[in-house]
Amino acid sequence: MRTRIRRLCAATCAAPLLVLAGAAGAGAATVTVPATTPNVLQATPSEILSLVNAEREKANCPALKENGDLTKAAQVFADDAAKNNLTNHTGSDGSSASQRVKDTGYNANQSIGVGENMAWGSSTDAKTVVDGWIKSPGHHGNMVNCSYVDTGVAVSGKYAVQVFASPA
Secondary structure: OOOEEEEEOOOOOOOOEEEEEOOOOOOOOEEEOOOOOOOOOEOOHHHHHHHHHHHHHHOOOOOOEEOHHHHHHHHHHHHHHHHHOOOOOOOOOOOOHHHHHHHHOOOEOOOOOOEEEEEEOOOOEHHHHHHHHHHOHHHHHHHOOOOOOEEEEEEEOOEEEEEEEOEO
16 A cells, blocks of 8 residues: 655645545545644743743842732733733733732732733744743843742733732
8 A cells, every 4th residue: 555645735824734645445544634723822831930030040030939919910811812812911901911910919019010021922832932022122121120029920822921020
């Protein structure tokens, strides 16, 4: 039996459509792998936090500590962004990062403020997300602001959100 492998790629899709077909005869079968990749980040909050803390170490900043309230604020916004395809730091309800943090009950130090990093894309791993933030002065500034001691990180669909703050 002779087997052929053909790769077909639609112009609008980066993932290949793989068709495996058997030669003529009973039992010949065709198997098709979907041509689209899921629109989901391949990153976990813990991977992102680990990479951000490694970058903070280079800047002589202490490691950020996970905070449940900040994680909730990050998750609320990541879910909102995923549901509404947001591409800025304003929630679909008009909320800011500071408001979302306040809504969780976290009492942020107002003189330091609240920082928020956001990334989106499909099939992006944690390193790609953090490398993108490192290349952006504003996002990198949040990462290496030694005044921030607490953080929350969330992933939802194609979005990653990290919130930075310090208690009052």
